[in-house]
Amino acid sequence: MNKIIQAACPHDCPDTCAMQVTVHQGQAIKIAGDPHHPTTGGTLCTKVSRYLERTYHAERLLTPLKRIGPKGLGKFTPVSWDEAFTDIAARLMAIAKENPERIVPYSYAGTMGLVQGESMAMRFFNQLGASRLDRTICSSAGGAGLSYTIGRVGMDMEFAQDAQLIILWGSNPIASNLHFWTRVQEAKRKGAYIVAIDPYRSLSAEKCHEHLALLPGTDGALALALAHVLIRDSLLDEDYISRHTVGFEGYKARVAAWSPERAAQVCGVSAAQIENLAVRYGKIALSGQGALIRLNYGMQRSRGGGNATRAVAVLPALVGAWKQPSGGLLFSTSGWYPINKAGLERPDLLEGKVPRTINMTEIAHALNGSGPYQQQEPIAAVMVYNSNPVAVAPDSSSVVRGFAREDLFCVVLEHFMTDTADYADYVLPATTQLEHLDIHRSYGHFYVLANNPAIAPVGDSLPNTEIFRRLAAKMGFNHPCFSESDEQIAAQAFDWKHPYLAHTSWQEVKEKGWAKLNVGNQAPFAEGGFPTASGKTEFFSAALAAQGLEPLPDYLPPLEATDSPLAKKYPLAMISPPARNFLNSTFVNVQSLRATEGEPHLDLHPLDAAKRTIVDGQRVRIFNDRGSFECKARVTEKARPGVVVALSIWWKKLAADGKNANEVTGQSLTDLGAGATFYDCLVEVEAANANSGQERENSV
Numbered sequence: 001m002n003k004i005i006q007a008a009c010p011h012d013c014p015d016t017c018a019m020q021v022t023v024h025q026g027q028a029i030k031i032a033g034d035p036h037h038p039t040t041g042g043t044l045c046t047k048v049s050r051y052l053e054r055t056y057h058a059e060r061l062l063t064p065l066k067r068i069g070p071k072g073l074g075k076f077t078p079v080s081w082d083e084a085f086t087d088i089a090a091r092l093m094a095i096a097k098e099n100p101e102r103i104v105p106y107s108y109a110g111t112m113g114l115v116q117g118e119s120m121a122m123r124f125f126n127q128l129g130a131s132r133l134d135r136t137i138c139s140s141a142g143g144a145g146l147s148y149t150i151g152r153v154g155m156d157m158e159f160a161q162d163a164q165l166i167i168l169w170g171s172n173p174i175a176s177n178l179h180f181w182t183r184v185q186e187a188k189r190k191g192a193y194i195v196a197i198d199p200y201r202s203l204s205a206e207k208c209h210e211h212l213a214l215l216p217g218t219d220g221a222l223a224l225a226l227a228h229v230l231i232r233d234s235l236l237d238e239d240y241i242s243r244h245t246v247g248f249e250g251y252k253a254r255v256a257a258w259s260p261e262r263a264a265q266v267c268g269v270s271a272a273q274i275e276n277l278a279v280r281y282g283k284i285a286l287s288g289q290g291a292l293i294r295l296n297y298g299m300q301r302s303r304g305g306g307n308a309t310r311a312v313a314v315l316p317a318l319v320g321a322w323k324q325p326s327g328g329l330l331f332s333t334s335g336w337y338p339i340n341k342a343g344l345e346r347p348d349l350l351e352g353k354v355p356r357t358i359n360m361t362e363i364a365h366a367l368n369g370s371g372p373y374q375q376q377e378p379i380a381a382v383m384v385y386n387s388n389p390v391a392v393a394p395d396s397s398s399v400v401r402g403f404a405r406e407d408l409f410c411v412v413l414e415h416f417m418t419d420t421a422d423y424a425d426y427v428l429p430a431t432t433q434l435e436h437l438d439i440h441r442s443y444g445h446f447y448v449l450a451n452n453p454a455i456a457p458v459g460d461s462l463p464n465t466e467i468f469r470r471l472a473a474k475m476g477f478n479h480p481c482f483s484e485s486d487e488q489i490a491a492q493a494f495d496w497k498h499p500y501l502a503h504t505s506w507q508e509v510k511e512k513g514w515a516k517l518n519v520g521n522q523a524p525f526a527e528g529g530f531p532t533a534s535g536k537t538e539f540f541s542a543a544l545a546a547q548g549l550e551p552l553p554d555y556l557p558p559l560e561a562t563d564s565p566l567a568k569k570y571p572l573a574m575i576s577p578p579a580r581n582f583l584n585s586t587f588v589n590v591q592s593l594r595a596t597e598g599e600p601h602l603d604l605h606p607l608d609a610a611k612r613t614i615v616d617g618q619r620v621r622i623f624n625d626r627g628s629f630e631c632k633a634r635v636t637e638k639a640r641p642g643v644v645v646a647l648s649i650w651w652k653k654l655a656a657d658g659k660n661a662n663e664v665t666g667q668s669l670t671d672l673g674a675g676a677t678f679y680d681c682l683v684e685v686e687a688a689n690a691n692s693g694q695e696r697e698n699s700v
């Protein structure tokens with residue numbers, strides 16, 4: 001008899017799908033989207049459809065491994081769990097006795113689960129008094145920008161199909177928000193106008209009615225100019241502005257300086273395109289039809305990403321777009337959830353201590369004692385879980401130098417021998433989503449989801465929670481919270497008495513698979529009520545002013561702007577957004593998906609190629625002062641002039657030259673949220689030395 005297990009997709013994606021896993025005699029034989037779950041609608045993306053191929057992959061890590069060769073070469077020998085825990089505990093205790101802050105956790109969103117994410121792990125590091133990690137690598141600029149403007153909330157995507165205008169702003173939903181794209185198509189069939197704002201003619205941009213191909217990192221200027229036109233032409237919802245916003249007068253003065261002509265110059269687009277978009281947006285919203293901005297993270301990965309997010313997030317208030325369920329803005333919905341972070345992570349175990357904080361974007365500086373970490377105590381141990389920093393963190397050659405330090409004790413919890421695991425002293429095999437219990441929120445919709453284990457752990461793998469639980473026991477941590485089961489942790493992940501969740505319970509979610517937050521109103525901000533300090537959309541942020549920061553949305557050019565002095569040496573702006581068949585660096589080692597992506601590519605415009613006598617299919621070298629990598633050129637008008645595109649994130653060891661796009665990205669931080677600036681990156685491109693791929697093969 002087959003069993004069907006109710007599960008949830010663990011990946012870092014706004015869709016957080018409800019899944020059904022079919023199990024036959026202990027083996028998972030089928031994985032599918034839950035047909036009853038409204039946002040999943042019975043379909044999974046190509047990647048997660050291959051989840052069984054990933055789970056039963058021949059290269060799954062099956063036992064704990066101890067390093068026996070030089071760091072980076074990936075030479076390991078199997079050891080028992082007990083041997084691994086005994087040695088790791090001894091090493092960590094010796095460091096903690098001197099200074100526990102020399103131990104650092106490094107984790108991100110390999111799983112978005114609240115149980116296998118930061119629950120037992122954070123309890124462990126809090127009890128230890130280890131350094132804290134500021135998890136900034138993805139969304140902290142936009143998250144901060146959003147929080148200071150409307151709160152970390154957005155409209156309900158289940159109404160998107162009713163919109164008359166959808167602006168995909170720095171968002172490529174075909175690749176990274178597939179179930180939203182389904183609704184965009186439905187809206188399009190019903191007559192909606194679809195616009196993409198993106199430096200690249202992405203898979204989604206090419207299916208839109210209009211594509212505004214601006215230069216990377218110039219979105220703030222564009223948003224200020226759209227507002228300029230709306231105000232100049234009185235395309236405003238005066239009533240909404242007066243009742244539900246603060247600081248309009250100052251903002252009006254600010255945007256007066258942003259004529260479409262000025263912004264056109266900055267963004268590298270035509271003034272007419274800006275004018276037309278503003279008028280269209282204003283007219284549709286003011287006529288009471290849905291005008292929706294799907295903002296995504298692509299536009300906040302430049303120096304001014306926080307302010308750019310603010311400049312966009314105020315637009316719906318100007319035209320009263322929040323009054324329609326299908327209007328307003330969707331960036332992140334994660335702030336809707338009444339999460340019980342303190343119960344999950346137990347900061348009380350710190351007993352008032354405030355350890356130092358390491359910004360994960362600067363892990364290279366932190367490990368090498370460079371940049372802002374020069375005067376700090378060196379890191380002695382790092383424990384990596386749910387992340388692959390050697391592939392995904394910026395300034396990669398420095399990241400590698402840090403992880404290669406002989407005096408660094410490094411433990412990696414993983415499914416596979418990733419680029420990072422190669423540098424570990426111990427690699428500990430972790431279970432996948434099919435093998436452990438979890439509970440999830442989403443950043444793209446309004447559901448809480450449960451993940452029930454479908455199969456027994458593969459090999460000797462253990463859930464992250466169990467690894468930290470057993471390590472805690474070895475270290476003598478005897479607080480009762482270390483004995484809690486995964487089920488007990490899941491049950492306290494949310495405040496179930498909160499009005500949004502009072503209609504359901506952990507037990508019910510576990511059985512059915514999901515429950516929707518009851519936020520009360522289909523258009524939750526039709527009458528204001530934003531989760532900001534003032535309860536309004538904040539043109540003027542008193543909280544920013546109090547920190548001595550610019551209180552009004554502003555435009556900050558990229559650090560590495562195409563008109564900066566650096567551009568004389570490195571004239572091309574490089575972006576490295578997600579490839580459709582990978583999920584960050586996850587799935588790159590799944591053969592069928594890698595085969596679809598082919599090999600690492602750089603898309604560049606025919607004009608830029610001609611200037612460098614580069615032809616389609618040629619191997620090129622992309623470089624700047626931070627480093628270089630190689631891949632195959634695709635000469636295509638999908639890339640606008642002046643911008644090159646390296647779809648990411650490749651495993652370094654699966655690329656011909658053993659490198660990826662993060663060789664050239666930098667560790668500079670954004671204006672708000674101290675976030676990463678992956679797409680604020682000038683480079684030059686040249687034909688690669690014909691022998692360079694070969695050289696590496698000989699040297700390994």
Ligand SMILES: Nc1nc2c(c(=O)[nH]1)N[C@H]1C(S)=C(S)[C@@H](COP(=O)(O)OP(=O)(O)OC[C@H]3O[C@@H](n4cnc5c(=O)[nH]c(N)nc54)[C@H](O)[C@@H]3O)O[C@H]1N2
Nearest residue numbers: 170171172175176200216217296297298578580582583584
């Ligand atoms: N298939 C797939 N899905 C994913 C991921 C993946 O790796 N693969 N990653 C997941 C994760 S972690 C996240 S954070 C999200 C990522 O979400 P995003 O980073 O928002 O990724 P996309 O939706 O692909 O949109 C990025 C788009 O923004 C464009 N872009 C780049 N720079 C700029 C800019 O300065 N301005 C504007 N307007 N556009 C810009 C890119 O060309 C790209 O088409 O997706 C998640 N989903």
Ligand SMILES: Nc1nc2c(c(=O)[nH]1)N[C@H]1C(S)=C(S)[C@@H](COP(=O)(O)OP(=O)(O)OC[C@H]3O[C@@H](n4cnc5c(=O)[nH]c(N)nc54)[C@H](O)[C@@H]3O)O[C@H]1N2
Nearest residue numbers: 108109110111138386387388392413414430576584585586
């Ligand atoms: N150049 C460039 N760099 C980027 C980006 C970009 O667009 N361009 N995007 C950035 C963004 S948005 C993000 S979010 C980061 C993402 O960076 P990461 O969060 O590091 O994401 P992944 O590369 O997917 O690595 C996740 C790892 O976690 C492991 N994992 C999954 N589930 C579990 C589990 O249950 N237990 C354990 N122990 N391990 C598990 C997976 O096997 C995988 O190796 O990368 C950033 N880096």
Ligand SMILES: [Mo]
Nearest residue numbers: 012137138139
């Ligand atoms: Mo991300």
